Structure formats: C-alpha cells, structure tokens
Amino acid sequence: MARSSGDDAQALFHSLRSAYAATPKNLKIIDLYVAFAVFTALIQVVYMALVGSFPFNSFLSGVLSCIGTAVLAVCLRIQVNKENKEFKDLPPERAFADFVLCNLVLHLVIMNFLG
Amino acid sequence: MAMATATARSAVLLLALISFLLLLPFLAAALSVDSPKGRRVLVLLDDLATKSSHSLYFRSLQSRGYDLDFKLADDPKIGLQRYGQYLYDGLILFCPATERFGGSLDQAAILDFVDSGHDLIIAADASASDLIREIATECGVDFDEDPLAVVVDHIGYAVSDTEGDHTLIAADDFIDSSVILGDKKIEAPVLFQGIGHSLNPSNNLVLKVLAASPSAYSANPKSKLSNPPSLTGSAISLVSVVQARNNARVLITGSLSLFSNRLFRSSVQKAGSSTRHEKAGNEQFLTEISKWIFHERGHLKAVNVKHNLVGEADEPAMYRITDDLEYSVEIYEWSGSSWEPYVSDDVQVQFYMMSPYVLKTLSTDKKGVYSTSFKVPDVYGVFQFKLEYQRLGYTSLSLSKQIPVRPFRHNEYERFIPAAYPYYGAAFSMMAGFFLFTFAHLYNK
Numbered sequence: 001m002a003r004s005s006g007d008d009a010q011a012l013f014h015s016l017r018s019a020y021a022a023t024p025k026n027l028k029i030i031d032l033y034v035a036f037a038v039f040t041a042l043i044q045v046v047y048m049a050l051v052g053s054f055p056f057n058s059f060l061s062g063v064l065s066c067i068g069t070a071v072l073a074v075c076l077r078i079q080v081n082k083e084n085k086e087f088k089d090l091p092p093e094r095a096f097a098d099f100v101l102c103n104l105v106l107h108l109v110i111m112n113f114l115g
Numbered sequence: 116m117a118m119a120t121a122t123a124r125s126a127v128l129l130l131a132l133i134s135f136l137l138l139l140p141f142l143a144a145a146l147s148v149d150s151p152k153g154r155r156v157l158v159l160l161d162d163l164a165t166k167s168s169h170s171l172y173f174r175s176l177q178s179r180g181y182d183l184d185f186k187l188a189d190d191p192k193i194g195l196q197r198y199g200q201y202l203y204d205g206l207i208l209f210c211p212a213t214e215r216f217g218g219s220l221d222q223a224a225i226l227d228f229v230d231s232g233h234d235l236i237i238a239a240d241a242s243a244s245d246l247i248r249e250i251a252t253e254c255g256v257d258f259d260e261d262p263l264a265v266v267v268d269h270i271g272y273a274v275s276d277t278e279g280d281h282t283l284i285a286a287d288d289f290i291d292s293s294v295i296l297g298d299k300k301i302e303a304p305v306l307f308q309g310i311g312h313s314l315n316p317s318n319n320l321v322l323k324v325l326a327a328s329p330s331a332y333s334a335n336p337k338s339k340l341s342n343p344p345s346l347t348g349s350a351i352s353l354v355s356v357v358q359a360r361n362n363a364r365v366l367i368t369g370s371l372s373l374f375s376n377r378l379f380r381s382s383v384q385k386a387g388s389s390t391r392h393e394k395a396g397n398e399q400f401l402t403e404i405s406k407w408i409f410h411e412r413g414h415l416k417a418v419n420v421k422h423n424l425v426g427e428a429d430e431p432a433m434y435r436i437t438d439d440l441e442y443s444v445e446i447y448e449w450s451g452s453s454w455e456p457y458v459s460d461d462v463q464v465q466f467y468m469m470s471p472y473v474l475k476t477l478s479t480d481k482k483g484v485y486s487t488s489f490k491v492p493d494v495y496g497v498f499q500f501k502l503e504y505q506r507l508g509y510t511s512l513s514l515s516k517q518i519p520v521r522p523f524r525h526n527e528y529e530r531f532i533p534a535a536y537p538y539y540g541a542a543f544s545m546m547a548g549f550f551l552f553t554f555a556h557l558y559n560k
Contacts, residue, residue, distance in 0.1 A: 029552070
C-alpha cells in the first residue's frame, strides 16, 4: 500500500511537470517574476521575526511592494493567457499598459511610505 | 571775612563728618565675614551664683567671640524678640528649677525660637521642673518620669573621697563622630551627676552623644527599689543633640554640674580602671560640642548650581533626550571664621522624575567645586536635578532644579535607519525587477 501511494505521488508530480512544460514561454517568465516577488516577501518576514518590527512603516512598505508586485503580475498573467475565455477580446498590449501604470502607482506609494 | 571763613571751615567739617558716618556701615560690611549664625546668646540662670560657678565654660564661649547676656530666668524684662526681630541668635537654659519664665518667654516662645533656626542648650538637673522637662520632650528627648530619680552606676562611677552613693559617674561612651566631638580623641572620661533621659529609637534627628555604661540605671538613690527601674544601661543617654530639619541644633543634658568649674578642674578615675586622669574630659568635651552646636563646625552651604550641555557655557531652557550634559555645584563648610571648601567623595546628584533615572557621584577638585557629566536618558518629561545630602553631624543639603526634556524633533531622527536596510533593498529590488521584467515580457520570442 505504501508503495502504491508513493507511486501515486510520483505519478502526480510527473504529470504536473509535463503539463507545466507545455505552457507558453511568456507565461513561464511571469511565473518566475511572481516567485521572485513572493520569495523576497518571505525573506523580509523572517527578518522581522528575528530583529523585531522597529521601523514598522518600512517593514510594511517593503512587504507591500513585494505582494503588490506579485498581485499585479498575476493579473497580467490572467489577462495575457490565451487559454482564458474571459479575456479573449482584450488586446495583450492593453493588459501590459494597465500593468505598467499600476506598478508606477504602487512604487510611488511605496517610496512615500518607506520613510 | 574771617567769620565767613570760619563758617565755611565748620561747614566743610560737618560735611566730612556726615559723609564718614554714611560710609561707616559699608566699611563695617566690608570688614565682616558672612558667618551663618550670629553671636548674641542669652543665658538664663536660676541664680547668679551659676555665673561664677560655671565661669570656665562661659569664658570659653566668650573667648570665641560670643556675646553672652546673663539674666535670671524669672526676670520680667527678658524677651527673645521685639517687633518681630529676634534679639538673640542662641539660647542657653541653665535654669533647671524654673517653673515659669519671666517676661514674654514661655515654652511656645522657646520652641518658635528653635523653629526659626536658632540653637539651644538645655541643662536639666535632679531638681528639674516640669517646664524644662516639657521643653526637652518637645525637642525629642524624654527625661525619666520619676522626679527623684538620678543616674546611678555602681560599676562605672568616679572614684572620689566624698560622694559615696555612686551618683557621680565617669562616662566615656562617646558617639563616633569627629564633626561633633572634634578631631582630638577625648582621653579622660567625663564626670556626670544628674538625671538621665532616653531617646525614641524611631526618631532619626536625635543623636546620643554620651551614653551611660551598661551598668547604669536611673533610680532614687535614697530609697529602696521596689520594682526594676525603667531606664537602664546604654539606653540612658547622658548628653544628646538634636539637629532639626531646619538645621537648628539643640543640646540636652541632665546635669548642670557637667558644665561647672568644679568638675572641669577635678581629676577623674573610673572605678575598676587604674589610670587616674589629671583633668576630666568635661572641658574638652563641652568646648568641642558647643562649637558644633553654634555651627562653628559641620555647617555646609551649597551655592552656584550650574548645568549646561557639554561644550557650551550657558544654561539651556530645555534638554533633548540622549544629550550629553554636565552639572556642577559648589559646597563650602564654615570653619568658625571663614568658608572652607568641603571635601568628600560621597555627594551624589540624581536626575529624577518620580524615580531617579540617573544617580551619579560627584567628583571634586578639592576647591569646593563638585561636578559630573552624564547622558540624558531616553525618556522625555520634566526632570529635576536633585541633590540630597544628609550625613551625621552635618547640616542637610536639599537642592532641586527643574528642567524639561523633550523628544526628538521630526528632523532630528537618523535619515536612514540601519535596521530597515533590508526593506529598502527589497523595495528597490522590486522596482529593478519590474523594469527588467518589462523588457523580458515585450521582447521574448
């Protein structure tokens, strides 16, 4: 029984990997970008847990910039993905323009709150 | 013509005389030193024979510059003050048998005299009246309630040919203080004959200067003891001093003959010891303690409290947290004729707000200036520089200067907080990542 569940997990993992290999390249670039942002956020949370939350506004600003970046990148991925029926009529340039504008606003806010 | 010159000359003379008289007080002020206490002392006696039988003691006071005014205790003309001003700076009561004082003097007047900062010496005796006992009680000292009791010591008495009932005792249990009793050790015991008193142990203003030996007790020597005496041993104080909170000093003792010429000149040998001293320690003891009572020793003054930021000269109105500041004060001691710098290594200053945040010992330059420097604590509020100094035999110093401490202004913080560098780094790395991502997204195949 243990062997079969081990085999099942491995089979699941293999199928996930092969399915993911089939995604288009630009979506994989966005996924990498999101992973980078979330990783940076986790580093900051671990640092705060060790050192304490002294300049709390700086902590919030740093974490928010990472999370905000990740959220905007996920939105871009949803809108650019060709398999997504909902945004079939949305031109990818429009999605990219929205992404850039929102990021500008996000970074303006972050710079002000950083202290 | 001649008459005109004569009137002119007399007018010039008159003018010179008037200007000299006007300048005289300034001359006098320039010659006198500002002693903390005056020199006029009123001495009240039961009868004028005391003036001659205690002349050695009075002469020792007069030779140090005191102006003694001898009066009988029931003289109707005595008064301590006139029109609100005190006529005397010190009072000596050598009148143990007086029931009522004459003139305007009474127990309340004497206590007001002490409350206004003047010094007092009270000598009671075996025939002490209620008035004297009550004055002593108000000063913090309780004489034995039995009016016939005297201090008797069958082991520490003074060996003599005449007195056989052991009421003349030789006491040598002195307080250990060179401020009160002088630098020279008193070698010979002090001869004492009179009543004893006890001190309340919770009273911290009164000091036992000469205590009776553990074998002494207070009882009537002529009658048999029916129950154990209430005052025994070292709890009996023969000579006590009180330093009030306003630094007035009071000496209370139960023997008028302690001050007498007879005991000053007599030789003393304590029973049980083989040494016979040629002269009893009474004169040295009383001279030194009178110096202390009349503030010739142990009187401190603190002047010139200064505080400023390190490197600046003037006192700011307010400090900021984590400022470096320095504090200095000058303390002098009256030596009997001039103010000498006080040298000690245990003067401390507190930076106090509800509790001392900083407590530092001041260092002295031996010329009277005490100074220290410290960092203002990281707490803001209204602080005080408090200097509390109470040592045995010295006047108490209590100085306090208030100063507010403010927090940082918004532009006095550090611009970039080192603890937040990772957050700065993360935010900027996100911006750089976004920039690079746009190229990657637009130009990938």
